[in-house]
Amino acid sequence: MSELLKYPGESSNDDLPPEGKAAAHSRRTFLFKLSVMLNVVVGSVLGVPLVGYLLGPARKKSSDVGSWVSLGSTSGFPVGETRLVDFQSPVSSLGDGETAKVAAWVRRISAQQFQVFAVNCAHLGCPVRWFAQSKLFMCPCHGGAYYEDGARASGPPERGLFEYRYKVDGDSLVIHAGDMPTLATQASCGKKPLIQIEPAAADETRTTPWQA
Ligand code: FES
Numbered sequence: 022m023s024e025l026l027k028y029p030g031e032s033s034n035d036d037l038p039p040e041g042k043a044a045a046h047s048r049r050t051f052l053f054k055l056s057v058m059l060n061v062v063v064g065s066v067l068g069v070p071l072v073g074y075l076l077g078p079a080r081k082k083s084s085d086v087g088s089w090v091s092l093g094s095t096s097g098f099p100v101g102e103t104r105l106v107d108f109q110s111p112v113s114s115l116g117d118g119e120t121a122k123v124a125a126w127v128r129r130i131s132a133q134q135f136q137v138f139a140v141n142c143a144h145l146g147c148p149v150r151w152f153a154q155s156k157l158f159m160c161p162c163h164g165g166a167y168y169e170d171g172a173r174a175s176g177p178p179e180r181g182l183f184e185y186r187y188k189v190d191g192d193s194l195v196i197h198a199g200d201m202p203t204l205a206t207q208a209s210c211g212k213k214p215l216i217q218i219e220p221a222a223a224d225e226t227r228t229t230p231w232q233a
Pocket of ligand 1: 142143144145146147160161162163164165176177178
């Protein structure tokens with residue numbers, strides 16, 4: 022039968038002398054092993070990143086995402102004041118540059134008592150600003166306002182500012198950073214009454230050119 026399937030001029034192993042058959046067999050074995058090895062190498066190169074991608078979220082869940090980050094000496098935060106700080110995000114990479122810096126508001130209540138707020142408004146995330154005179158955090162986007170303890174004062178936010186966990190380690194104020202504030206994380210939710218912020222009067226006299 023094999024004779025019928027042969028092309029003209031093609032020889033089969035049956036035509037080879039015993040030494041030729043042995044050489045052909047060892048060549049086939051060598052090529053088979055080579056192809057198996059190549060498959061293993063290519064499979065490893067393609068498979069390892071894929072496995073890492075699939076297992077990544079599970080590994081992250083089992084370990085703590087964030088880590089403790091120092092905001093500097095406690096002496097940099099006078100009692101009764103609220104100050105803006107920035108710190109290097111613990112989940113940043115080398116290519117992140119300046120975007121790896123995260124801002125936070127630090128309020129020092131007493132010698133050992135602090136509040137550290139995320140700058141992001143609890144409505145849609147715009148950065149809030151602290152106004153010491155009125156003792157309010159104000160959001161420039163939709164008029165959200167928060168009391169000095171981060172509790173919601175008025176506007177569209179439905180909750181207070183997000184807070185970081187903190188501890189005083191020796192002389193340093195340290196916060197747990199790296200995990201994004203979500204509805205599951207702590208927020209200020211004091212029971213103060215909501216305040217009504219009046220819109221500016223239409224005929225209000227404008228004295229500075231940039232207010233025109
Ligand atoms: Fe702050 Fe909307 S983002 S009020």
